[in-house]
Amino acid sequence: MAALPSEMLYDIGNIAIYAFVLSSMFLTGLMVTIGDLMAPVRNRRLLSLALLSNFIIVPLIALTLIALIPMNPELAAGLLLVSIAAGAPSTAKVAQITGGTWPRRSP
Amino acid sequence: MTILMTIITILIMPILVPFILEGADAHPLDVLVNLVVLILIPILLGILVKSRSGALAARLRRPMDWISNLSIAAIFLSYGIIFLASIGEIVSTSTGATAVSVAVVFTLAALGLTYLLGRRFEEDSRMDLASGPGSGTSPQPSSWSLRALRTSRTMSFSWCSWSVSLR
Numbered sequence: 001m002a003a004l005p006s007e008m009l010y011d012i013g014n015i016a017i018y019a020f021v022l023s024s025m026f027l028t029g030l031m032v033t034i035g036d037l038m039a040p041v042r043n044r045r046l047l048s049l050a051l052l053s054n055f056i057i058v059p060l061i062a063l064t065l066i067a068l069i070p071m072n073p074e075l076a077a078g079l080l081l082v083s084i085a086a087g088a089p090s091t092a093k094v095a096q097i098t099g100g101t102w103p104r105r106s107p
Numbered sequence: 108m109t110i111l112m113t114i115i116t117i118l119i120m121p122i123l124v125p126f127i128l129e130g131a132d133a134h135p136l137d138v139l140v141n142l143v144v145l146i147l148i149p150i151l152l153g154i155l156v157k158s159r160s161g162a163l164a165a166r167l168r169r170p171m172d173w174i175s176n177l178s179i180a181a182i183f184l185s186y187g188i189i190f191l192a193s194i195g196e197i198v199s200t201s202t203g204a205t206a207v208s209v210a211v212v213f214t215l216a217a218l219g220l221t222y223l224l225g226r227r228f229e230e231d232s233r234m235d236l237a238s239g240p241g242s243g244t245s246p247q248p249s250s251w252s253l254r255a256l257r258t259s260r261t262m263s264f265s266w267c268s269w270s271v272s273l274r
Contacts, residue, residue, distance in 0.1 A: 006192075009185040013157075014183035019174060021145050027155015027171040028110055030164045040111050046241060053221040054112055055119070061216045071205050081126045083217075084120065092230075102218045 055087030110150070112228040 040047055062083035066076045121139040157164035190197070197203035 008190050013182055013185035013189075016143070016178040016185065017119070020178035022149050023171050023174040023178060023260055025146050025149035026153045027168060029150040030168050030171065032110065032154060033157065034154065037110055037114075047219075048226055050112060051115070053224050055115075057220055057224070058217045061213060061220065063215055065209055069205065069209060070239050071209065072202055075202065075209070077127055077204055078206075079213060081124070082175060083114070084123055084127075087118050093123075094192060 055084065058086070059083040113146060113150075117147055 040050075059080065062079045067077060071079075117139075120142060121135040124138050125135055153164070156167065197205055
């Protein structure tokens, strides 16, 4: 691929990342109340499981892969970063696409 | 639950990133400021708008949804094209081949384990548990296939972005 189109694509992608993060987070705020945000806290079992799976199990999978598969430090760092990003901005959109608990529109 | 996980991520990322990126110039405060400005403030601003004027919030939802959908399409298209154009080059190196295979194994393992953990919960909750690293399914086989298809499509784009970002 020629250098210019590739650079242009990177620029488009980078601008789109900011547009996506800001718009989707603002949209999320437009759909919820503080009460909605705190609702999952009342389901302690689900909350514990979510914390366990997102912040313990998934990073452990990454650490296991790093231990088992020889890889350079940059790749290992990237994998660890991905593994601890449980609530990356794209997660809300993935939840919306796959039918998870994306905030439904309420009056 | 998804938003709650996002907020928890904002809190723990600044603490963990300097340890993960040892030797890199990643100050916890810089990481925190970036996450607060890009994620927390827009969420709080949206909540504020909704609490002050439900009508304005309702009017803003549609354009925001469009911007969000168009920009995620632009992300996947631009990085997808870059990734697909150089996929031969990426997988021909041992680092690239390792990155792609590790991404596939990691995503499948994370998706499977988190979904299995949430199997006693309702479908929405299972989806939430799995949608951080992957996503889940529903009990009906037809719906399962549809969701698996949607999920694999979404995740394949994530692999693309991730692999490109590693280059």
